[in-house]
Amino acid sequence: MTAAREPRTLLGVDVGGTKIAAGLVSADGALLTSVVRPTPAAQGRDAVLDAIAAAVRELPGWEGAEGLGIGTGGVIDRDLGVVRSANALLPGWAGTRLSEELSARLGLPVAADNDANVFALAEQTYGAGAGCASALYVSVGTGIGGGLVTGGRLLRGAHWTAGEFGHIAVPEAAGRPCNCGGAGHLEAVASGPAITARFRELAGDEDVYDLRKVAALAESDTPTGTEAARAALAEGAAALGRALAGLVNTVDPQRVVIGGGVASIGTPFWQPLTEAFAAELLPGPAGVRPVPAALGPRAAVIGAAALLLETGPRQTTTTT
Numbered sequence: 001m002t003a004a005r006e007p008r009t010l011l012g013v014d015v016g017g018t019k020i021a022a023g024l025v026s027a028d029g030a031l032l033t034s035v036v037r038p039t040p041a042a043q044g045r046d047a048v049l050d051a052i053a054a055a056v057r058e059l060p061g062w063e064g065a066e067g068l069g070i071g072t073g074g075v076i077d078r079d080l081g082v083v084r085s086a087n088a089l090l091p092g093w094a095g096t097r098l099s100e101e102l103s104a105r106l107g108l109p110v111a112a113d114n115d116a117n118v119f120a121l122a123e124q125t126y127g128a129g130a131g132c133a134s135a136l137y138v139s140v141g142t143g144i145g146g147g148l149v150t151g152g153r154l155l156r157g158a159h160w161t162a163g164e165f166g167h168i169a170v171p172e173a174a175g176r177p178c179n180c181g182g183a184g185h186l187e188a189v190a191s192g193p194a195i196t197a198r199f200r201e202l203a204g205d206e207d208v209y210d211l212r213k214v215a216a217l218a219e220s221d222t223p224t225g226t227e228a229a230r231a232a233l234a235e236g237a238a239a240l241g242r243a244l245a246g247l248v249n250t251v252d253p254q255r256v257v258i259g260g261g262v263a264s265i266g267t268p269f270w271q272p273l274t275e276a277f278a279a280e281l282l283p284g285p286a287g288v289r290p291v292p293a294a295l296g297p298r299a300a301v302i303g304a305a306a307l308l309l310e311t312g313p314r315q316t317t318t319t320t
């Protein structure tokens, strides 16, 4: 009698400044089990690496997985699994040899990439772009990032920064400081915090720091704040739509997929986005319209696991 073969499973981990999400994922993209634990960011790199390994060991059946994929903020060398540069949310993270350190702790092959690339890979492999040879994926949340797929492959770029759509200069953001240290970039007008800040300016209300409050006001009939909320959302959404249309005119993808917390706002975000987007398109891609991402917050863990399914070259000539 032959024992039944265990189905293929993969591990995916999403590491942010405040939480670590780890999950066991089937090869066809189902999230089988998951845990979320706090990130001990203030305790430094080794504590974070230990916490990632501990979260993985909590998952029943983790030892049988083929490998571990990890997505995190910053610029990640996909070939070496090294954090090249990081943001302020994870102090000391830059230089971390993620693949080597986690492979030593868990005894599994490890692949690592930027969290926006991981989002794109999830939607490309299992979500709203499945089956598309070319697609543009954009995640709009506290920042704006994404990925571009051409020829069925995610473009990594020569310096591992391809898909940083949030740092396109747009006129609507002129003079506004950006999280990257520059100014005038899309992220400074269309990210969640930027839209909320614009609402505070327009409404003269210094107390609103939650985008959900702005979204609720935009869909309400109360006189106070409704117009300002709609205007702040429309300004950010229209800037995003025009910038994305410019990218579509440049690379002509089959599909444009938008996810992230800001994209979960309904009509007050999607309508101005779609109108501004459509108005800028060349005749060729004139029928393309942005569609919502399909996987929601699960994309972070599922996409990290999908890193292990990538084969072939990564379209990257690494430079130092």
Ligand SMILES: [Zn+2]
Binding pocket: 166, 167, 178, 179, 180, 181, 182, 183, 185, 187
């Ligand atoms: Zn920027």
